[in-house]
Amino acid sequence: MMEPSDSKLVQLAQLLCQTQDHEIDCTVFLQSVAAFIEAGGDAAAEAGSLAEQLELVRQHMEVCPPCKEEFEALVRACEQD
């Protein structure tokens, strides 16, 4: 079986340190990231359940590099001309 290299274990260790008991998955992230961007990427700027949801969006990017990459591309896509 493929054994992870040290560099992959470094990557995994970073993910483990960011892992939370409750996380949203990539489907929920996709449905929520637009609201996160329009809040300026600042969950604390919102109140109540929206703030909680935005914090989950932020945390998801800590453990999901592909979604983080998509967020960064979305920021570029939404830049004003």
Add this chain to the structure above:
Amino acid sequence: MAVTAPRTNDQWLGALQSGSVDEGVVADLREYLKRGLAKAFGSRRDVSASDLDDFAQDSVMRVLGQLDSFRGDSRFTTWAMAIAVNTAYAVMRKKSWGSRTFSELGLDAPESASATGQEVADPSSNAARQDIFSAMRRAIETDLTPRQRTALLAELAGMPAQSILDELQTTPGALYKLYHDARKKLRVSLEQAGFSAKDVIEAVEGASKE
């Protein structure tokens, strides 16, 4: 036809919902998404103008199919653009990955027994870090289910999510649960092996600086 004035969310939805689809508005959406995708990916050498056209068209179809899932907590256009970016990346990642399968990666089929347990250590790396890495390798081998282990290692290898889904024949939600449960188990395993989060962070920082 260019979009001259911003539409409200209700105006977009009213024009796009089935039974009353306004083709002119669909064209506006496609052009809007194409402009955004060009800003996101226009500098990439592996993305052509034709690719952007295709991404925009595919994205419009996905957006039209998911209108019911729009929650209204953002502008409709931002939500649609998120779907467009996701659509484009799915295509690009699949193209980049090619047709490599689990077996070509050296991953066990999920139903098979556990691995050989051979460890691959870097002798130049410090001993404390190697202790943690050895504990991680042991935990991956012994504490995860075969499907959790396969999903985790495939993800670490950079296999696109759609490719993993195809191999495991599962749903996106179930796949994420495999990853999440695997990470939680590994975190517990490291703690039980005597490595705190602080130990792991220090080991990782040391490796990152080398």
